[in-house]
Amino acid sequence: MDTLTLHLEPGQDLLRSVAEVAQEKRISGFLLGVVGNLSKASFQCPGRDKPTVLEGELEIITLNGTFDADGVHLHLSLSDGACQVWGGHLEPGSLIMKGADLLLGVLKQGQEAGQRAKTRLEIAVLPGCPWCDSGLRLLEAYKIPHKVITVDNDLTFQQCKQRSGMNTFPQVFIDGATVGGFDSLEKLQRSGELLSLK
Numbered sequence: 001m002d003t004l005t006l007h008l009e010p011g012q013d014l015l016r017s018v019a020e021v022a023q024e025k026r027i028s029g030f031l032l033g034v035v036g037n038l039s040k041a042s043f044q045c046p047g048r049d050k051p052t053v054l055e056g057e058l059e060i061i062t063l064n065g066t067f068d069a070d071g072v073h074l075h076l077s078l079s080d081g082a083c084q085v086w087g088g089h090l091e092p093g094s095l096i097m098k099g100a101d102l103l104l105g106v107l108k109q110g111q112e113a114g115q116r117a118k119t120r121l122e123i124a125v126l127p128g129c130p131w132c133d134s135g136l137r138l139l140e141a142y143k144i145p146h147k148v149i150t151v152d153n154d155l156t157f158q159q160c161k162q163r164s165g166m167n168t169f170p171q172v173f174i175d176g177a178t179v180g181g182f183d184s185l186e187k188l189q190r191s192g193e194l195l196s197l198k
Contacts, residue, residue, distance in 0.1 A: 041078055
């Protein structure tokens with residue numbers, strides 16, 4: 001096993017940052033450790049329909065789970081200002097406050113980590129967009145391999161707009177072709193076509 005350190009700056013999305021590193025480096029493995037804090041935490045508690053969202057100075061206690069080039073599955077526990085502990089399935093929208101350092105345990109890298117079928121679905125998302133977060137949750141719930149394009153600057157926004165002809169997000173692409181937004185993704189899920197992308 002190899003190890004990889006990942007330093008995150010204020011404002012970065014914790015879940016998406018791990019996913020992007022796994023995609024870019026074509027690695028798979030699990031989280032070994034983390035030190036840092038969040039200004040906003042979004043996590044799914046057992047038995048609840050919607051994610052719980054907390055804001056403030058939130059200290060990360062643990063972050064456990066797995067990652068690979070097709071996605072991540074992480075569980076977070078954290079403490080608020082009253083030393084109350086919260087935790088659940090990590091969701092998009094958990095933002096770094098002052099900084100965070102993660103230690104990743106890398107089991108496979110390169111082609112070996114990407115032996116599964118080529119990722120056919122791409123989703124372009126805006127940070128903080130509720131429809132984007134719903135789209136990502138849908139893909140993760142059905143374990144659909146996908147590439148996330150985080151639209152956090154004007155250049156990326158213009159590239160996505162030119163590619164899709166759309167101003168709204170999320171933007172979903174399958175095999176390079178524009179499918180639509182969240183409504184189109186839901187339609188694929190209802191028809192059963194989404195599962196064919198596994």
